[in-house]
Amino acid sequence: MDKNFIIDLIENGGEISDSEQVDDSEYEEQVEEQAVEEQAEVGHKTRHKSLTNVTLSMLPPLPIPRHNKQRERNGGIIVVLLSIFFFVGTTHGLALEAFDGFEYHSTIWWVLFILIYSQAGLAILGLMAMLMVDPGAVPRSQQTCFPIPEQMTPALRDYLEHKGDGVRLFVPPGNNYLAALDRSGDTYCVRCLVWRRSKDGKHYHCNTCQRCVKDYDHHCSVFGRCIAGRLLSIQGNYTFFVSMCALFVTAFFTSFVAIVWSISNIYGPAWVVPIACLVILYFAVTTRLLVTGPMALCRTCRRR
Ligand SMILES: [Zn+2]
Numbered sequence: 435m436d437k438n439f440i441i442d443l444i445e446n447g448g449e450i451s452d453s454e455q456v457d458d459s460e461y462e463e464q465v466e467e468q469a470v471e472e473q474a475e476v477g478h479k480t481r482h483k484s485l486t487n488v489t490l491s492m493l494p495p496l497p498i499p500r501h502n503k504q505r506e507r508n509g510g511i512i513v514v515l516l517s518i519f520f521f522v523g524t525t526h527g528l529a530l531e532a533f534d535g536f537e538y539h540s541t542i543w544w545v546l547f548i549l550i551y552s553q554a555g556l557a558i559l560g561l562m563a564m565l566m567v568d569p570g571a572v573p574r575s576q577q578t579c580f581p582i583p584e585q586m587t588p589a590l591r592d593y594l595e596h597k598g599d600g601v602r603l604f605v606p607p608g609n610n611y612l613a614a615l616d617r618s619g620d621t622y623c624v625r626c627l628v629w630r631r632s633k634d635g636k637h638y639h640c641n642t643c644q645r646c647v648k649d650y651d652h653h654c655s656v657f658g659r660c661i662a663g664r665l666l667s668i669q670g671n672y673t674f675f676v677s678m679c680a681l682f683v684t685a686f687f688t689s690f691v692a693i694v695w696s697i698s699n700i701y702g703p704a705w706v707v708p709i710a711c712l713v714i715l716y717f718a719v720t721t722r723l724l725v726t727g728p729m730a731l732c733r734t735c736r737r738r
């Protein structure tokens with residue numbers, strides 16, 4: 435109570451005037467608000483403090499991928515091996531051996547032979563690289579997981595306090611990323627619980643793999659993995675994926691040229707156009723089986 439208020443009180447015979455009653459109630463409200471703010475601050479500090487002790491092993495497990503990686507990977511291997519078998523078979527087996535349209539072991543015979551087998555060899559190397567190279571998933575580490583953003587504090591606290599009861603981390607739908615407060619451009623994935631550093635490039639959370647991936651292009655359900663990285667870069671598998679697609683096209687043309695050329699050598703140039711049409715039809719049917727068929731099974735390609 436201030437000094438004037440006490441003088442007023444004496445002058446009024448101990449009765450509090452209406453105006454003072456209002457002032458006093460305002461004062462009480464202010465005190466109450468201040469107390470609530472202080473409490474909130476203390477609570478906030480306590481919550482913050484409790485999360486400074488969180489270690490990597492205490493974090494909730496990474497989300498479970500929404501696909502059968504093994505099955506999809508086997509499908510990709512079968513598609514590549516069938517394609518190799520088909521293109522080598524049509525070039526070497528049909529054009530160079532069965533049709534016998536080239537002089538055996540002539541220069542053109544050797545060119546087509548070396549071309550198709552080197553393409554097959556590169557396709558196998560590309561397949562192995564595709565299966566072994568990490569697309570660029572952001573790993574959980576001391577650098578990528580901390581500091582945990584304050585917005586995650588209530589959900590993480592709730593998880594840490596009740597994880598023994600089978601409580602999982604609650605992530606509000608449609609709120610995938612949190613921006614860093616320091617305007618660095620970094621973003622925090624609320625599903626993987628990792629920071630995606632803007633200096634490392636663009637990132638995307640793959641909804642199929644349930645991981646944040648650097649330089650994400652798409653998720654390929656044929657190979658059962660994300661396709662990510664930059665062309666001609668050793669990081670990620672994007673270069674290998676593009677190489678495999680390019681090898682498919684070049685192998686197609688090698689087989690095409692070999693068959694048409696070989697048959698025209700046997701039956702004469704007049705047969706080149708009708709034979710080419712037949713071969714195109716044959717390849718169209720096979721491409722439907724080897725490429726667009728598997729693509730129809732791919733969730734990402736189907737959406738495009
Ligand atoms: Zn993520």
Ligand SMILES: [Zn+2]
Nearest residue numbers: 640643653660
């Ligand atoms: Zn993916």
